[in-house]
Amino acid sequence: MRVLEINGVEKSFRTPQGPVPVLNGVSLSLERGQSLALMGESGSGKSTLLHIAAGLEPCDAGSVEVDGVAVTGAGDAARAAVRRDRIGIVFQQFTLVPSLNVGGNLALQARLAGRHDLDWTDALAKRLGLDDLRDRYPEQLSGGQQQRVAIGRALAARPAYVLADEPTGNLDQATGDAVIALAQELIAEAGCGFLVVTHSARLAQRLDRCLTLDAGRLA
Amino acid sequence: MRAAFAALASHWRAKPLQAAAVVVGLMLATALWSGIQALNGEARSSYAEAAAILDGDRLDRLEPIAEGRLTLEIYVALRRAGWAVSPVIEGRVTVGGRSARLIGVDPLTLPNGRLTGAFDGGPGIGAFSAPPWSMLAAPETIEDLGLRVGERASSDRGPLPETAVARALAPGVLVVDIGAAEALLGRTSLDALLIDPEAPRPDTGWAEVAGEALRLVEADDESDLERLTKSFHLNLTAFGVLSFCVGLFITHAAVGLAFEQRLGTLRTLRACGMSARSLTVVLLGELVLVALFAGALGLIAGYGIAAALLPDVAATLAGLYGAEVPGALTLRPEWWLAGLCMSLGGALVAAGHTLALAWGMPVLASARPEAWHGAQQRSLRLQAGFGFLALVLAGLAIVLGGGLTAGFVSMASLMIGATLLLPPVLAGALSAAQRVARGPVVEWVIADARQQISGLGLALMALLLALSTNIGVGTMVESFRATFTTWLDQRLFADVYVDPAPEQTARFRDWAEDRDDVAETLETVRTQAILGGVSVAVVGRPAGSSYRTEWPFLAAKDDAWDRIAAGEGAIVSEQLARRLGLALGDPLDLPAPEGAWTLETVAIYADYGNPKGEVGVDRERLTGRWPGTASDGFGLRLAPGASSDAVMRDVEAAFGAGPDALIDNAALKVFSHRVFERTFAVTAMLNVLTLAIAGAALFASLATLADRRLAQVAPLWAMGLTRRRLAVLDLAKTAALATLTAVLAIPLGLAVAWLLVAVVNVEAFGWRLPLHIFPGQWAALMALTLGVALLAGALPALRLARMAPARLVKIFAEER
């Protein structure tokens, strides 16, 4: 089952010197249970592609479908609903809500989506080694712990797929490896798709597929 | 160093709102503070001038024990016995419909220097002290009364001497030679003898010369005016300090945020080899420049505030205390200097923490979530601790201390304590709310609000201060108004009041008795006596009249009027009762000329607005003890259906009584009420100003916090909340915090009101005001607060609702 379908997406940024094209007709798709690494140099447009795939930013042309729901052309509210109900996002940093403790952060998106499953969240917390940290606040966690909370929160809502933007960028190698391994395991169990933007070849090779973006086109 | 300066300064160009917040904060702080100081200074210096020139209270003086007893012969006898005394005659004249104080002095014997300033540029003493005389008045007085320099104005007492300008005189005072005063006021006796403090006192005591006609009134360290108006000025000063603090809150928030946002630049500068010391110097230099600029703006604004308020303050002082303050503001160099120092000092206080941070800042730092939780726990504990201590101090000051100072210490401690306790209390309230909240969004909003207490705390504290002051002063004012109005209605129960000239008294009495439309003639007499070392008015009222049924008492014995009529009872004003510690049933010895008159205190009555004590007795009994006591005027109760206008017209026709001598009850009440309204116009205006500043503080905090807030809201947005919803939630949260603060301000405001009414007022004026509660006022204030909060939050919320997604996305990828 296809959870993400991107077709001929184009995007350019307005600058004082005129529009600068970032994406020039990118197409890709992701199936449930499949993992995909998106690589590229800085400025290749990979983060922009991710933001479009997540419904965070609109594109200029082309179409994006998430879990069978068209995101392109949808309004702000519709895109927000898609994010809430169908996508789990893990960012490089500041991905947690600082005012909520670990327990609150883990359950937040699932509750927003109206799909809070206590057993599943508990199971996730145990598997992610967060059981004893539920009352802590993000500021009291290490970087690895924070990313594990972010992954738990993304999965707790049982999204169609999980999007991760340099999830290990702020972590040392060992911690990064451990976090990704755990994430892959849980995503596989949940049967979601997994799209990771990274410039780490080491991380990319652990995923099912790898695409490289160069100057706004897939190589 | 210059490059560093430029790098740091570029931030302000990028963030004009923050720059505005710093400047506006300091400016507002300086403006209100210096404006109020200017007002106070103006009033004080004018009292000081008045006192320096003529205020007899500053000199020991001899006064007659009864009117007419201080004769010219006694004066001359004292002089010839070596007493360096100088005679004074005082009265009032009406010029162009306005009443002025006429003081007659003898420039030849006036204690050295007392009138020196008055003659500068005026007539010589020769022209002043011999017929046709001349009359000295301050320029304001000349303008107010419509006088013309070099011309003779007409008054209710006949033509006045030629007007001359004497700048150093107090406003509202006309100074003439004693000979002129005697002729104008139709006097045959003197009102007081001022004793030259520098002259040696002769061996022969004044009493040996003057017999029992006189009594010594010792000089006060401060004049009556100063003492009376002290409380008013303290109120104003408290407002000034409050406004200054609120302004500092704004500055503190803005400076702190600017520092944080410039951390990157600061680190880069440090990494480029700038020492911590140089960096601190650069930051300090920047701060001083900003403070001086904002301070200068603040002084200009302060001058504007003072100039706008001065007429009201002057009216208040004149209405409440009869103190005249010139209506024009003069710029004093010390005022400018003090304003700039306050601005500079305030900026340093507000930025001190930030500067300390810059000094000890590590060159490298890693990006981590804002460590708000631990910091908040610590600061809440600290605030709760200090807040509690301050409250204890407030209580102790009331229980153990006494006097005006203790009242104000208690009030300050209460305000500080309550303000410090606000964040812990808000946090506690939100924690409680969190436990009962259902739904992820509501829970997040509450959690977020709790987190925001750290950032908005100062602004909310400012709001609490402004609101509670508002409620406190508002409650006091309304209580005063309610009490005063009722009291006035009861007290002025006659329809027409007439004060005929002394030689017309007997004729007027007969005239009034004969009229059919006058149902009752209430004549009072008045003399002075010394009680507890202070001069007290003794007023005789007819005990067998409608005073018996109409006169309002605070406390009275059942047979009060019977005892008064029998010459055994006296009623005592609240001020005097407090001063002498008199309770119902206590004996009171009045020093009458023929020996002490022992009376029982049978009632205590309110005498608001009268700083001097008063004793009331039966009129006939009084004139029996003080033979020849002059009439103090008549109250006429009209027959049903009679017209007060007609009676007044006839009085005017028959006795030529002018507006000063003839008063319509209704007009008197209207006048009194108007004085009262003006009296508190200043307070009301200051209330609005402080609330506006608190709103500005809230806005400044919200606006400057908006960037930092993105880290809080971006994850929610990523998880599927629209920007618009987030903005609405933000606004609702601000409104909720402000409303919660307003709710907490009510008990605090009531406590402030209680202190004002039951402690400060009693100490300052000698009477206690019943406390009335006005929930309508609170509701209005809540609505106003909500409006202010929504207004303050509107712009940041709007910006959030319209923020480009790319900007939000950057939060997750950028180092801050």
Added chain:
Amino acid sequence: MIRALFLALVLAVPAAAQQADVSDGLGMMASDPGSGYHEVLPETPIAFPADHGPHPGFRIEWWYITANLEDEAGEALGIQWTLFRFATRPGGEMAAGWATPQIWMGHAAVTTADIHLAAERFARGGIGQAGAVAEPFRAWIDEWRMESLGTAYAPLRLTSSGDGFSYDLELTEEGPWVLQGERGYSVKSERGQASHYTSQPYFKVRGEVEIGTRALQVSGRAWMDREWSSQPLAEGQTGWDWFSLHLPKGEKLMLYRLRDERGGDYLTGNWITAPGQSERLAPGTVAMEPIRWVDVAGLEMPVAWQVEIPARGLSIRTEPLNAQAWNALSTSYWEGPVRFDGTHRGVGYLEMTGY
């Protein structure tokens, strides 16, 4: 201010005289007939006791006593007691009470070799605070008094007090009143300004002077001047230097120099013989020259003088008892005891105004 007033009063007189000069041209009499004040006329005789009392119709008047005293240790000292009366406008002698134009001023001083203390009083006439009565004689301002002890004019009691001093003296007459100028008509300038002027230079004094906490029993001689006028100075006259000297063998000498800013000082005086015969010393027969100047209150004052009256065989040098005898009052001037030697030896008083 009060100082300014009296300076103005005193200095306004020449200004009034100047106006009178203009309006009346030459041949001025001693006062301006149009001014409303009484005129000083040569034919008006001085008559006692009436003239012991005040002359409210004249503009200005004084009772002026100076005394050269010694304490029991033989130390010299001097006292001054002066009562001035001014009218601020003419015709006011009828107005009573506060409305009177009569203003009284008292000056009193005590001088020793190293102390000079002075005091001042002001009072309105018409209310009894100050005044003078011819018979029985009394003159007073506040508690300062000069009054006959009995029905006769003398003996007199003289009291005064000020900050740091007081005195209580009894004055007895040892000779007659003498008329100054020509029969009491004393010319003050070439242009005829004049005053009525009579003196009693023959007072013997006993009494007590208190200076600080010291009470001194004193005795000596006193000189009283009585003078009233409506125009004491002529235009251009800036001040005067005035001597009253007790010569040996009971002779007395009164001398003055009216300084004129245009030059031509007016010097005159009276020589009084022991029995009380007074002879005017015409201008040109008297010479007075300062011989020593001293800084007094910031002014250069001639405190020592050479006096020559060749016709009388008099050539003396005067020296002050205390060169700093400055009355720093609202009208300030130098007034102090002097001693002199040369052809004659003795004591007296010097007054110098207008410096």
